[in-house]
Amino acid sequence: METIVDEPQWLRTASWLGCPLAGAAIGWFLQSIADWVVSLSWVPFKGPFQLVSDIPHPWGVVAGIGAGLVLGLLFAAVWAHERLIVKVTPTRITLTTKGRSRAFEAKLEAVFLDGKELVLLAADGRELVREKADVDRQAVATAFREYGYPWQDEPPAVK
Numbered sequence: 617m618e619t620i621v622d623e624p625q626w627l628r629t630a631s632w633l634g635c636p637l638a639g640a641a642i643g644w645f646l647q648s649i650a651d652w653v654v655s656l657s658w659v660p661f662k663g664p665f666q667l668v669s670d671i672p673h674p675w676g677v678v679a680g681i682g683a684g685l686v687l688g689l690l691f692a693a694v695w696a697h698e699r700l701i702v703k704v705t706p707t708r709i710t711l712t713t714k715g716r717s718r719a720f721e722a723k724l725e726a727v728f729l730d731g732k733e734l735v736l737l738a739a740d741g742r743e744l745v746r747e748k749a750d751v752d753r754q755a756v757a758t759a760f761r762e763y764g765y766p767w768q769d770e771p772p773a774v775k
Contacts, residue, residue, distance in 0.1 A: 619759040621702040621751050631695050636688035643684025647676035700749045702734065704759045709736065711747055720744055727760050728768040729753055735771070 622628075650668035653659055671679060703710040709720045709727075711734070723739040734749040734756065749756070760767040 618703055618705045619762060621704070621755045621759050623699055623751070628696070631692045635692040635695070636685050639684035639686070639688025639691070640681045641684070643680035643682065643687075644677060646680035646684070647671065647673070698748075700734065700747055700751060702749070702751060702756060702759065704763055704765070706763045709765070711745065713747060718745065724766055726768050726772050727765050728771050729756065730771045737772070 647668060650665040653665040654662055654669045659665070668676065668680075697714055699713065701712040703712070707721060711718050711720075720736055722744060724736055724744075725739050725741060726735075726737040728735055729749065730746070732748060732750060733746050734751070735746050736744040738744050757767050757769070
């Protein structure tokens with residue numbers, strides 16, 4: 617028996633679709649933006665903008681869309697790689713992020729969210745882990761409480 621807390625499926629799907637589409641949309645306007653920046657007399661470092669502005673139409677637009685699409689895919693991949701997946705069982709807590717899983721089986725004094733960080737404190741008060749966690753606070757709390765872990769709604773007072 618286990619409970620897994622992760623980003624909702626709709627958000628994972630939206631990131632893989634939305635980021636590339638947003639990148640492509642920005643890329644669509646890249647040449648127009650470059651043309652505008654080059655026309656401003658006060659802008660320093662016009663070289664890169666001039667380079668983009670000089671690409672003949674329609675290739676500048678096509679290149680902008682392609683570059684935006686690729687950058688959007690890269691952003692979505694980084695997002696997926698950085699997200700935290702929390703797996704809770706009666707005897708083990710497994711945290712997976714950045715392609716790495718860490719399991720904890722120690723007796724815990726407290727489990728809580730400190731801002732956007734998930735913190736596990738060992739029975740002796742040591743901090744076992746502090747991991748950035750953009751997860752649903754209520755879902756994490758429910759998962760830990762369900763298996764009898766010492767979930768706290770607020771960080772404990774410093775001893």
